[in-house]
Amino acid sequence: MKIAIIGATGMTGKALFHEATSRGHEVTGFVRNETRGKEILGDTAQLVVEDAFAITGEQLDQYDVVIDAFANHAEPSENLDLLTHLIHQTRKHDVRMFFILGAGPLLQEDGSYVYDFLKTLPGAEEWVDEPRYGVTELQVLLSTPDVNWTSISAQNEYVEGPKTEYVLGKDHLMEASDGESHVTSGNLAGAVLDEIETPAFEMQRFTVSDK
Template structure:
């Protein structure tokens, strides 16, 4: 498949790029800095060097799959929602499949309350809470979208760089492993996403994955 990854130099994006490339897919890094991408991912990779908000439909229309691994600072966290709406607008009634990496804020606890409520109570959360808030809003928006083939993917409470390990998968509830940890390594997330790209088991819904 031809896969475009927006934000391919971030922790998630780079891991997904490498995993998809290793499996023989045609992968393109969609980044603001091509030199950085080639240093990080390989000199001969395919690159589209553009800001995500400068992309036009002709840049993206030939991809089978586009992965939105966009990241930004808390003061511009609203851009998560803006980019999702831009991509959805491009691909209404089209075959391209969209993957959105969502945070853990929209996941539910055992009482079916959003995890965002707990995150807000963490001391010092004021400095970063805008990102999970807006990723939760992004998921709320995606749930209204019926004529685009989209998939949302949520990690656990902690997302960190690391190799893939056996995973635990779920749907809408925050997961914990046998050690009561809710951690997702970038390699584990990447493997789960490329597995889904190949198997196509989820449509217009979200799933979650953590390290087992």
């Protein structure tokens, strides 16, 4: 399939780029900086150099699937703003859109957001904006009936690492076999590509955990 990855040089974008390429898909990375793009994704990587906020629906219609892997940890409002920009651009278009979220908008056992727990942690004000915007991103997706979207949430610990074995979940925080909530970028990328090749969560959010 023709797959575009927005934010292709980030931790998630890189893992997705390599997983999709290794499965034989035709992959294009949307990046801000060509030199950095080639450095991280390789000299032969197919790149579009563009400000993500200038991307149009017409451009994205050239692909079967577009993955928004953009993540600005310093200015997490940008994550929400890009999601709403891409939704605006792709309403009533056919392209399948994929949005990567963190663990904040996953649910705890009592049905409240993981974010509601995270914000109570000491020092949370330093970093809790990102999961907070993640909750709003999910709320916007859940009120979007006219884009073919799927979203995946990572786990509490989301770290760079290889594809090993992974387990899918739906809306709740998961525990790996060691009792902790974690997933590697390689396992998340594996789950995204599985879903792209065999859709099971269209218009839904799901999640993935290391085994």
